[in-house]
Amino acid sequence: MPARLGTPAESRAARPWWGLSGYAPQIPQMHLLVWSDAPLAQKATNDELQKRATAAALFNAADGKLREVGALAGELVACGIAVRYAETKASVQWIFPIPMPLPGHRTTQADLRATLGYGAFATPEKPRRRGQDAERNDLVLSVDGPENSNWMAMTLPLAALKPGDPVTVELIDRGVFTDDAVFPTLRGRYDGTLPMVLSAPGARAECRLVPSAVVDSHLALALRASDETIAWMDTTMTGHLGERVAVSELTARLTYAAALVGWSDPRVVRRIDRAALLLRRIHAETRAEGEAKVKALPPPSTFVDVAPGGFALRVDELVCGAGAAREASGYNVSASSLGCVLRVSVKNLGKEAARVSSGACAVSTRVRPGANPFIVELALYDRYSRSLPCQALFEPRVRDEHDVTIAPGATATVRFGVHREGEFAKPYFGSEPAPFAGDLAAVGPVLVRTFFRVDRYEPAQREWLRTE
Numbered sequence: 001m002p003a004r005l006g007t008p009a010e011s012r013a014a015r016p017w018w019g020l021s022g023y024a025p026q027i028p029q030m031h032l033l034v035w036s037d038a039p040l041a042q043k044a045t046n047d048e049l050q051k052r053a054t055a056a057a058l059f060n061a062a063d064g065k066l067r068e069v070g071a072l073a074g075e076l077v078a079c080g081i082a083v084r085y086a087e088t089k090a091s092v093q094w095i096f097p098i099p100m101p102l103p104g105h106r107t108t109q110a111d112l113r114a115t116l117g118y119g120a121f122a123t124p125e126k127p128r129r130r131g132q133d134a135e136r137n138d139l140v141l142s143v144d145g146p147e148n149s150n151w152m153a154m155t156l157p158l159a160a161l162k163p164g165d166p167v168t169v170e171l172i173d174r175g176v177f178t179d180d181a182v183f184p185t186l187r188g189r190y191d192g193t194l195p196m197v198l199s200a201p202g203a204r205a206e207c208r209l210v211p212s213a214v215v216d217s218h219l220a221l222a223l224r225a226s227d228e229t230i231a232w233m234d235t236t237m238t239g240h241l242g243e244r245v246a247v248s249e250l251t252a253r254l255t256y257a258a259a260l261v262g263w264s265d266p267r268v269v270r271r272i273d274r275a276a277l278l279l280r281r282i283h284a285e286t287r288a289e290g291e292a293k294v295k296a297l298p299p300p301s302t303f304v305d306v307a308p309g310g311f312a313l314r315v316d317e318l319v320c321g322a323g324a325a326r327e328a329s330g331y332n333v334s335a336s337s338l339g340c341v342l343r344v345s346v347k348n349l350g351k352e353a354a355r356v357s358s359g360a361c362a363v364s365t366r367v368r369p370g371a372n373p374f375i376v377e378l379a380l381y382d383r384y385s386r387s388l389p390c391q392a393l394f395e396p397r398v399r400d401e402h403d404v405t406i407a408p409g410a411t412a413t414v415r416f417g418v419h420r421e422g423e424f425a426k427p428y429f430g431s432e433p434a435p436f437a438g439d440l441a442a443v444g445p446v447l448v449r450t451f452f453r454v455d456r457y458e459p460a461q462r463e464w465l466r467t468e
Contacts, residue, residue, distance in 0.1 A: 002266050005074025008158050011262030012139060016272070017426045018251055019263060024157045026143040027055050027259045032252035033225070042228050048221055053256055055143075055153035056080075058218065062208035063194070069209060070192050071163065076215045076260060077156040077194070079207040083171065083183055085110040085150055111175035112145035112152050114205075116168070118161060123168035123185055144174060156207065158262045163192040169205045215260055219267070222257035226271050229253055234278050239285030241293065241381050241464075242449055247428050250275060276430030283432060287383040293464060294445045300466045303347050306450040308461070310350060310374030311365050315448060316343040316413070318467040320440045324417075331393035333417045339438030340418040341393070342380065342448070342467070348406045355405050356412050361390035363414060377451040380418060380467075382443035384433035389419040444468065 012023040019025055033053055034046045051057075059078040087108050094101055117123055117140040124133075145152025161167070167190055171183035186198035186205050198205045229250045237245060254275075257268050298304070303312040319327045320340040327341040346363055348354050354365040361380075366373040380388040393415040406412045421435040436443055448465040 006158055006262045006264040007074070008139065008160055008262075010264040011158055011258070014262075014264035014269065016263070016428070018428060019255070019258070021138060022141045023139045024141065024262045025255045025259045026141065026154055027053060028252040028255050030054075032248060033256060035249050039232055042225075042232070045221070045225050045228055049225060052218065052221060055155050058155060058210050058214065059153040059208060061214045062210045064208055066193055066195060068192060069194050072159040072161040072209075074158050074160070075212075076210040077159045077207050078153060078210050079114075079116065079156060079169070079205050080151065080153050081112065081114050081145070081169065081171070081203070081205045082151045083110055083112065083203045085173070085183075085202070087176070109148050109150045110145075110173045111147050112149070113142065113172050113174045114145065114152060114154055115140050115142040115170040116154060116156060117141070117170075118156075118159075118167040118190070119165045122166040123170055123187075147175070155210075155259055157258075157260055161190045163190060165190045167196065167198065167207075169198055171203055219257060219260050222253060222260065223267060223271065226250065226253040226257060230271065230274055230278060237282060239282040239287075239289065239385065241286060241289050241385055241447065242379070242387075243385055244387075245279065245282055245385075247275070247279075251428065272429055275428075279427075279429050280432065283384050286385045290381075290383050290445045290447060293447060294466055294468075297447075297464055297466045300468065303345075304450075304463050304465055305349065306376050306461070306463050307349075307365075307374040307452045310452075311354070311356075311363070311376075312347040312349055313363065313376070313450065313465065314345040314347070314411075315465050315467050316345055318342050318418075318440065318446060320418075320438045324438065327415065328393055328417060331415065331417070333391070333393055337419050338417050339388075339420040339436055340440065342390070342416040342418060344378075344414050344416065345411045346406070346414060347411045348408055351408055353405055353407050356414065360392065361416060362392075374452070378416070379449045379451070380446055381449060382433070382436065382446050384443065386433060386436065386443075388436055388443075388446070389421070390416050391419065393417050440468075 008023040015023070030050060030053070033049050055078060059080045062078045117136065121136040121139040141154065141156060143154045167188050169186040171186070183203050184200035186200055186203055188196065188198040190196060195206050195208045233250065254268060254271060258265070261268065300315040303314045305312045318340055324338050324341045325335040327343065328335065328338055344363070346356050348365065357364050362375055362377045364373045364375040378390065380390055382388060404412045420437050425435040427433055434442065440446065446467045448467060450463045450465065451460055453460040
């Protein structure tokens, strides 16, 4: 137990980019917390997660007896929200032995989304302009309830409520785009007692204090699940080119812990730091493998047979930075989104002339119209085993992207743009890998892996090519 519980501001400051919005998260959906292919050693923990790791379980375990609690300073509150809503939809039904569908109808409930705010980030009475509400929207807690249900639960971690503070709950039906399912915004003021009830015609929310013993029990489960996942990854995963490390289960389990005590809690931060060390070790192994492969591969000027009987490829140059903008001048790409340009030569290995096309991140050749093409997919991997986003470049006046005819034994040049990564391409843990911005030295060595298959029943042929 830390010396003191955190605050919403501290939790927001510690929120990782994958923590999405809100000063603290909500408990993730079960399919993210528990994977179907989880190792047998985690079975007991997974069974317990499936039984307990929900906001509804916390609400049901919370104190439902009205009592004076005064100001809240970091406690966990759980809210249950109910609406009255039903929608009748047209449908069809089959009745044996009638061999045709008959008209029918079905009644559905709401697909609720609740957004809870309090104090300075409660929903204002008078709507503001979008820009004026950005800071508030970054702090409010929002969660989707189950589909087709008029009841849902959510958590309010690190509650910092004082008597007199406003509390609001905005409700929408995320599956309906008409005014038929407009729910009122629930409003009230915290008076120092819990449970707190907010109600309006057709909707009601009840917020209860979760006993510290229940919070501690759920947190122990969340931390144990996170530790098991980190241990399993540490003992089974090594870094390899072309293989990304799946972290979705780990981020979900850490999110479960943060949904109880916030992102800034030292127990959550320690596990995020351990995950960063784990990923650093895996990245170091991947880089070592890439450097060893560079030494073993022929130089970039060498043609490599990537589609037997079809064509060979040779990497001419990978140009980044200012050179990439010059290389792509006149092509279908915005220089601001471009990190590098990969220039590749294609050699016709066949006995007839072939048309060469490039699209997405692939090269194809076709001898004649109607003939089966040789299609080779390309993937660029950096030292972090990221597949850098790649797209063929072609002149706008060319109708079929890059499409030229080459004689037997002749070559043609095709270009691919390697795009910069967006703002969300950030490291999950630690400081690496930084988003790719065209700095080759920061991500090298970069290798090209080709993928070719004659048909879906044949084994694939994969080849590696150097770029430097």
